[in-house]
Amino acid sequence: MEGIDHLADERNKAEFDVEDMKIVWAGSRHAFEVSDRIARLVASDPVFEKSNRARLSRKELFKSTLRKCAHAFKRIIELRLNEEEAGRLRHFIDQPAYVDLHWGMFVPAIKGQGTEEQQKKWLSLANKMQIIGCYAQTELGHGSNVQGLETTATFDPKTDEFVIHTPTQTASKWWPGGLGKVSTHAVVYARLITNGKDYGIHGFIVQLRSLEDHSPLPNITVGDIGTKMGNGAYNSMDNGFLMFDHVRIPRDQMLMRLSKVTREGEYVPSDVPKQLVYGTMVYVRQTIVADASNALSRAVCIATRYSAVRRQFGAHNGGIETQVIDYKTQQNRLFPLLASAYAFRFVGEWLKWLYTDVTERLAASDFATLPEAHACTAGLKSLTTTATADGIEECRKLCGGHGYLWCSGLPELFAVYVPACTYEGDNVVLQLQVARFLMKTVAQLGSGKVPVGTTAYMGRAAHLLQCRSGVQKAEDWLNPDAVLEAFEARALRMAVTCAKNLSKFENQEQGFQELLADLVEAAIAHCQLIVVSKFIAKLEQDIGGKGVKKQLNNLCYIYALYLLHKHLGDFLSTNCITPKQASLANDQLRSLYTQVRPNAVALVDAFNYTDHYLNSVLGRYDGNVYPKLFEEAWKDPLNDSVVPDGYHEYLRPVLKQQLRTARL
Ligand SMILES: CCCCCCC/C=C/C(=O)SCCNC(=O)CCNC(=O)[C@H](O)C(C)(C)COP(=O)(O)OP(=O)(O)OC[C@H]1O[C@@H](n2cnc3c(N)ncnc32)[C@H](O)[C@@H]1OP(=O)(O)O
Ligand SMILES: Cc1cc2nc3c(=O)[nH]c(=O)nc-3n(C[C@H](O)[C@H](O)[C@H](O)COP(=O)(O)OP(=O)(O)OC[C@H]3O[C@@H](n4cnc5c(N)ncnc54)[C@H](O)[C@@H]3O)c2cc1C
Numbered sequence: 001m002e003g004i005d006h007l008a009d010e011r012n013k014a015e016f017d018v019e020d021m022k023i024v025w026a027g028s029r030h031a032f033e034v035s036d037r038i039a040r041l042v043a044s045d046p047v048f049e050k051s052n053r054a055r056l057s058r059k060e061l062f063k064s065t066l067r068k069c070a071h072a073f074k075r076i077i078e079l080r081l082n083e084e085e086a087g088r089l090r091h092f093i094d095q096p097a098y099v100d101l102h103w104g105m106f107v108p109a110i111k112g113q114g115t116e117e118q119q120k121k122w123l124s125l126a127n128k129m130q131i132i133g134c135y136a137q138t139e140l141g142h143g144s145n146v147q148g149l150e151t152t153a154t155f156d157p158k159t160d161e162f163v164i165h166t167p168t169q170t171a172s173k174w175w176p177g178g179l180g181k182v183s184t185h186a187v188v189y190a191r192l193i194t195n196g197k198d199y200g201i202h203g204f205i206v207q208l209r210s211l212e213d214h215s216p217l218p219n220i221t222v223g224d225i226g227t228k229m230g231n232g233a234y235n236s237m238d239n240g241f242l243m244f245d246h247v248r249i250p251r252d253q254m255l256m257r258l259s260k261v262t263r264e265g266e267y268v269p270s271d272v273p274k275q276l277v278y279g280t281m282v283y284v285r286q287t288i289v290a291d292a293s294n295a296l297s298r299a300v301c302i303a304t305r306y307s308a309v310r311r312q313f314g315a316h317n318g319g320i321e322t323q324v325i326d327y328k329t330q331q332n333r334l335f336p337l338l339a340s341a342y343a344f345r346f347v348g349e350w351l352k353w354l355y356t357d358v359t360e361r362l363a364a365s366d367f368a369t370l371p372e373a374h375a376c377t378a379g380l381k382s383l384t385t386t387a388t389a390d391g392i393e394e395c396r397k398l399c400g401g402h403g404y405l406w407c408s409g410l411p412e413l414f415a416v417y418v419p420a421c422t423y424e425g426d427n428v429v430l431q432l433q434v435a436r437f438l439m440k441t442v443a444q445l446g447s448g449k450v451p452v453g454t455t456a457y458m459g460r461a462a463h464l465l466q467c468r469s470g471v472q473k474a475e476d477w478l479n480p481d482a483v484l485e486a487f488e489a490r491a492l493r494m495a496v497t498c499a500k501n502l503s504k505f506e507n508q509e510q511g512f513q514e515l516l517a518d519l520v521e522a523a524i525a526h527c528q529l530i531v532v533s534k535f536i537a538k539l540e541q542d543i544g545g546k547g548v549k550k551q552l553n554n555l556c557y558i559y560a561l562y563l564l565h566k567h568l569g570d571f572l573s574t575n576c577i578t579p580k581q582a583s584l585a586n587d588q589l590r591s592l593y594t595q596v597r598p599n600a601v602a603l604v605d606a607f608n609y610t611d612h613y614l615n616s617v618l619g620r621y622d623g624n625v626y627p628k629l630f631e632e633a634w635k636d637p638l639n640d641s642v643v644p645d646g647y648h649e650y651l652r653p654v655l656k657q658q659l660r661t662a663r664l
Helices: 008-013 018-026 029-043 058-078 083-093 098-113 116-127 274-309 328-363 370-398 400-404 410-421 427-444 453-464 474-478 480-503 508-514 516-539 548-566 568-573 579-605 625-635 647-663
Strands: 133-136 152-156 161-165 185-194 197-207 220-224 240-244 247-250
Touching: 008 579, 018 029, 018 548, 018 579, 029 083, 058 083, 058 098, 083 098, 098 116, 098 133, 098 185, 098 197, 098 274, 161 185, 161 197, 185 240, 197 247, 197 274, 274 328, 274 370, 274 400, 274 410, 274 579, 328 370, 328 516, 328 548, 328 579, 370 400, 370 410, 370 427, 370 453, 370 516, 427 453, 427 480, 427 516, 453 480, 453 516, 474 480, 474 548, 474 579, 480 508, 480 516, 480 548, 480 568, 508 516, 516 548, 548 568, 548 579, 568 579
Parallel strands: 133 185, 152 185
Antiparallel strands: 152 161, 161 247, 185 197, 220 240
């Protein structure tokens, strides 16, 4: 059956031009062409083979990761790939590795926090990978609470050096990716102490390993923190621990773009907000939002193709059974995830714009939008990674029993993805940052300060606090104004309720702690509004291609109405909509599912994923699932022999024992 497209009928049903949708998904024709070319390059290179990853021991997996990274670097040089192409290459290799932290955090930290001189020195080494770096912030005892970090960097004016020290076991660096076995250098976050005074957390470039033989430098203890969840998965990464015993570094290895320490040991505070020391996290959170749509779309692609292949029940008189994708329950679970993948794609594009905008403003000493950029990156990182991790697991269940097989691609994808809910800020901790931002904004309403950006809607509080939805029939829920008003009213009313409840406390911080759960819900409502509004804004752009806009329109309203249904309690309890209107939203949702159904397979084809990248028997482009499941099963080491190892020692004696007992 090789060569037959088992999904051809599905593809023929599509009512839009898939090639045009591929461009919209990629962001531009250029981005599509680069991605397409590099994905094929990776798929055709045997060094990047990954189908046996689960069967490798940790050591084998790690060594194969080193090999892939070295080969990738060689190819980047040979083919003279530019930064964008090199980034796509690493993405499609699809194996977490030290390079992610080197390029994703070490280099950006130096770019963001190093002086020009420091950038010149360190980036020229890092860009050629003559040094490899990681981002060493988290400690055994503190991750979320950055202000609680214990590592010290004490200035010694006698030698013009900082002494980096780990004063307690809980001060050991713990988790940094690439640290365990690879990094030669790290940006280490430590408490800066000079003239006996603690000036809080600052970044320092510290060499960890010899550039000659890779052994740890004197007074440095470093290693891998151990095996993590799942076979393969994130175990290709050497997350590490690190302890310093009074390690000396030159003063000029403190990242000094923001604040400085002079030769005499005087601390010169930055004339810009001190929070810019957290700038690398803002940058990475923004990239994590863009990546959420990659991971979710991958899972959705597998679940959608397989749901079209898989048939259960419904056969009459020996006829053909029903494709499981035709069950409304399957659609109700799958299509909102398909819609979410597109929604996260577009909000990711918007967030990239916001980040670029704030970066330009900061360069011009305009710090006004920094709090919003922090709230948006934190909140959207939290919202999209939570939904994506849950979504991948839902896709596994949507694939029934076979989804639980490693070769479905879903267990490993879940195991690799789920720590995104924790790293770069625990998702609850991050929503609480959004909540603080919202409470400040609400407190300023009526003060004459007009809320802008993503909180502009709060400026229409007089209307939004008393309006009632005008929806009268199901189709009214396809009106962008009706949807936006419902989401805005719900978000504002939840924030205002929290603010009112907070005001009942004499001690605001105590009140905040008491109301944490409500505050997180208000923050989530605000972030969902952002995603919905950016999807609607996307539809207002000039989108060409036969039928493309119609499909995006359907997905946009599936996303919004599915959220409305899921969080109905919020919408009803805040009196934004009536039960009747909620029921109309459900009617509309069902109708949208019917419209998406014939386009579902084509909508996931638009992601343009190669079979190599998906690495899933269930998600194969040709839908030839069953013979390939057998092929994979035969490859399992347990099937190397018909009679298993251990039969003679452990199985035969038991069987013989039973036989004797039975005879008695
Ligand atoms: C492409 C790469 C591949 C990805 C691989 C992923 C590898 C993973 C890497 C990591 O995980 S690195 C470690 C990441 N760690 C965290 O994310 C820690 C999370 N914690 C924090 O970010 C902060 O400590 C906090 C929880 C946000 C704030 O803590 P706290 O309440 O103690 O606040 P302060 O530090 O005192 O600051 C208060 C003040 O500052 C504002 N603010 C906080 N963060 C930022 C920021 N990033 N940018 C701008 N402003 C920020 C905050 O809103 C407060 O403002 P005001 O209310 O005072 O106005
Ligand atoms: C795979 C992976 C890779 C990582 N890579 C790096 C890296 O490269 N570099 C690096 O420096 N770090 C890295 N980290 C560490 C990561 O950034 C931290 O684990 C993360 O910031 C969460 O901090 P924590 O572990 O201290 O969680 P904790 O803060 O201990 O969280 C535990 C629980 O407490 C809750 N909680 C904590 N504070 C509050 C609060 N104020 N209010 C309400 N609830 C709260 C949380 O919601 C959570 O449920 C990595 C982690 C992982 C899992």
